[in-house]
Amino acid sequence: MAVTWDVLQREWQEKKFRPLYVFGGDEPFFMDQAMDTLATSTLEEHERDFNLTVLYGRETDAATIMSEAKRFPMMAERTVVLVKEAQQIKDIEALASYVAQVQPSTVLALALKGKKLDKRKALYKALQKHDGVYLEFPKFYDNQVPAWVESQAQSMGLKMSGKAAALLGEYIGADLSRIFHELEKIQAFVGEGGEVSAKIIEERTGMSREFNTFELIKALAAKDIAQSYRIAKSMGENPKNNPVVVTLSLLFGNFSKALVYGALPDKNPRSAAAALKISEFALRDIARIAQNYPPPKLLRIVGYIRDADRQAKGMGAPHINDSDILNELLFKILY
Incomplete structure (x- = not known):
């Protein structure tokens, strides 16, 4: 049946558990949180040694999972079987037969990281028909x-x-x-x-208000030449905390989004932020970049950043150090 993450959390706080959960989708944080919560909330600590089983998809199959799920609990109310990396179970659809005849004293949960159940197949249909839960966690933007x-x-x-x-x-x-x-x-x-x-x-978090990529982006957005080079110099003196490939990735994201922003028909902050899949806070710098750099220049800058990224990865100019790569890029952006 269809439920939300909030509903499941409330049920678990009330010690209400379904016999079968399948989690899928592209956001691993909530999936890990769900599995960890089930492990701690279904059983008391002293009950887990004999009643909690954790399996991994690459090392198990449907028959083993069903065998574990059909065990009776030992001196506890329930048996709990958690299957992580379940997307690697080769015969996962065979679990549909278990869904139709679950062990009432067992809580079975499967986490499919980066995958979704095929809604045309037997397992998904069985979960919808019986008292099982299938919940997808979509990617967070x-x-x-x-x-x-x-x-x-x-x-x-x-x-x-x-x-x-x-x-x-x-x-x-x-x-x-x-x-x-x-x-x-x-x-x-x-x-x-x-x-x-x-x-x-x-x-x-190890950030420096004055000397980090975000302040560099603000300086570039404002076309503040002196501040841009001052920040780049500081970052170059501490490459461990400011790897140039990360800096280039963030610069690429901001300047390429500025190019898209310039072409948006609706530049209302809320609408533009939703269209670019960013926060309104992040939109401020992007809007300023689009204001200060015309589209043809932005298009060239995106190309410059791609070239710098190839250099930073040792392609084309393997002997240029990271600091020189960044300084050369700043010159191309600002002049």
Whole structure:
């Protein structure tokens, strides 16, 4: 049956469990969270040794999974079987026969990372017909990240400003697992109920307000030549924290989006951000780039960045160091 992630979390908090869950889609964070929550909420710690089984798709098959699922619990209310990397089960469709006759005392969960069930086939149809759950976690886009960061921070007892949430999202992107890890570090630093400002984000995640790629993008967007070279010099002195391939990737993303932004018929911030799949916070720099660089120049800049990326990866000019690659690119962008 069709349920949402929020509904499942509420059910699990109330200790209500379905006999079978299948998770699919392109967002691994929620899938991992679902499997971890099932492992801890279905059984008490002392019950897990005999009643929790974790299998991996590449090492198992449908017959083994069904055999484990049909076991009776030992001194516990239920048996729990978690199958990770289930997209690698070669005969996964054979599990349809189990769906029709589940073991009532078992909770079986499968996680298909980067894959979805084929809705034309038997397993999906069986899940819809019987008391099983199939839930897909779609890929998270950059424009969804700030709101999620604020919500996650709140659930962790943190008071985070919208600017801080947007900054963390821009710095890391839509890597929810990494964002969650950074929030855990920040939580340990400020404590429960602590306030999280943009300054704390910069300090605790290793960002420098003045010398990072995001400040370089702002300087380039403003066509601030002196500041652009000042930031590039600082970044070049600390290549470990500022790998040029990462810088080039972010520059490419911003300038290519500026090119698309310039052609949008509706430049209302909310509409434009949705069209580009970014946050309104990130749109500010992109809009300014589009304002200060005409489309023909933007098109050339995108080409320059591609050339610099090839150089940084040792193609064409293997003896140019990263600092020289970035400085040469800045000259082409700014002049």
